[in-house]
Amino acid sequence: xxxxxxSPRHKVTETGTPVxxxxxxxxxxxxxxxxxxxxxxxxxxxxxxxGVKDTDxxxxxxxxxxxxxxxxxxxxxxxxxxxxxxxxxFCAIKGSSYNEQFFGPGTRLTVL
Amino acid sequence: xxxxxxxxQALSIQxxxxxxxxxxxxxxxxxxxxxxxxxxRGLVHLILIRSNEREKHSGRLRVTLDTSKKSSSLLITAxxxxxxxxxxxxxxxxxxxxxxxxxxxxxxxLIIQP
Numbered sequence: 001x002x003x004x005x006x007s008p009r010h011k012v013t014e015t016g017t018p019v020x021x022x023x024x025x026x027x028x029x030x031x032x033x034x035x036x037x038x039x040x041x042x043x044x045x046x047x048x049x050x051g052v053k054d055t056d057x058x059x060x061x062x063x064x065x066x067x068x069x070x071x072x073x074x075x076x077x078x079x080x081x082x083x084x085x086x087x088x089x090f091c092a093i094k095g096s097s098y099n100e101q102f103f104g105p106g107t108r109l110t111v112l
Numbered sequence: 113x114x115x116x117x118x119x120x121q122a123l124s125i126q127x128x129x130x131x132x133x134x135x136x137x138x139x140x141x142x143x144x145x146x147x148x149x150x151x152x153r154g155l156v157h158l159i160l161i162r163s164n165e166r167e168k169h170s171g172r173l174r175v176t177l178d179t180s181k182k183s184s185s186l187l188i189t190a191x192x193x194x195x196x197x198x199x200x201x202x203x204x205x206x207x208x209x210x211x212x213x214x215x216x217x218x219x220x221x222l223i224i225q226p
Contacts, residue, residue: 042200042217043214098142103154103155
């Protein structure tokens, strides 16, 4: 258990509404990641952070923004949710120097 | 785009048999990792093999890596019902000391029949 929690765990929202997902870690890890998982696609990287206020885009960043104002929290925001953003979202932290990652339990987001 | 592609997409075997799944990737890598995901849960890291290694063992897991063919295999020996899960390979293409995320394949769904 890498001490990673995600909130909320489930959310249903409507198209056009803003949504923020939270990832919280308790072990002072520098690197944090947001992935989305969709059937037939595996996991795809959305954004990642390499320190407080330091973030970068991943493969599928369009429509998403992130913020990291504290080491322990990494927020993912959908400014105006669309149905294509219905997915399961996973947060992860980097473990040792070889970049094995440890995942949170996931947030299931449904956009109607 | 996906870096890794697992094969087969689904595999069903009897308990006690060995399960082998394969992963192919496209670009040079720093290391390759395997993860397990039980239904509705997060991913769990199983094993990591670096690009300069050819084989690695961990308990009932054996991983091989062939960088010339850009492929890896995961062998689970003496399978158990609890091994039923989806298995993903993930590649780390960054070797500069940072960590800009992993690239995952689509996974192999393994079912162990009692």
